[in-house]
Amino acid sequence: MTKDQQKRLDDILFQQDHVVRLWMEYWKDFSTWETWQFWAIVMMLVIPLIVVYFAIDKNKVFQIGFYGFNIHTWFTYSDAIAMRTSHVTYPFQAIPVLPVNFALDASLVPVSFMLLYQWCISHNKNVFLYGVILSAFFSFIFKPLLVLVNLMQINKGMNYFYLFLNYLLILLLAIVMTKIFTYIKRKRDHK
Numbered sequence: 001m002t003k004d005q006q007k008r009l010d011d012i013l014f015q016q017d018h019v020v021r022l023w024m025e026y027w028k029d030f031s032t033w034e035t036w037q038f039w040a041i042v043m044m045l046v047i048p049l050i051v052v053y054f055a056i057d058k059n060k061v062f063q064i065g066f067y068g069f070n071i072h073t074w075f076t077y078s079d080a081i082a083m084r085t086s087h088v089t090y091p092f093q094a095i096p097v098l099p100v101n102f103a104l105d106a107s108l109v110p111v112s113f114m115l116l117y118q119w120c121i122s123h124n125k126n127v128f129l130y131g132v133i134l135s136a137f138f139s140f141i142f143k144p145l146l147v148l149v150n151l152m153q154i155n156k157g158m159n160y161f162y163l164f165l166n167y168l169l170i171l172l173l174a175i176v177m178t179k180i181f182t183y184i185k186r187k188r189d190h191k
Helices: 003-030 036-055 058-084 102-122 127-148 160-189
Strands: none
Touching (some): 058 160, 102 127, 102 160
């Protein structure tokens, strides 16, 4: 690594440390357990996890879990990009050092899609079609509600239609990845 490259990397790391300290100070001043917003976010994290624990089909737990993990992973990446580029901001956080809204990305959204997926495969329904409906709900009803109560901000030209397209892309990726891995497992089991 050249001196110039190392200097630039050191500058980025210094700024990154500074930003983390700023987020921690902001969280202490505006987003701790003393606010209703903190508790709303905690509820969005905890309640879906409790629900999925009791509602998940134990016979299909790995397939449904794999699908949910796909949703979680793609949403976390997407949210991290949106946050880092300031297209989406979450003024209140449960865990301030994470660059995403952990409650949405790790619980509420994946669990909602997991339960929908479970219902679709149990009733032989089209996962993509019903996923589009759930995506529309999140994009055009739930996210505007979050914006209304200032749990989320959209900036720099971001809008609910773009959020919807993002949901559709993630939905498609999760379905395709799950189908590929389910196919591989089924093929192996039939040998």
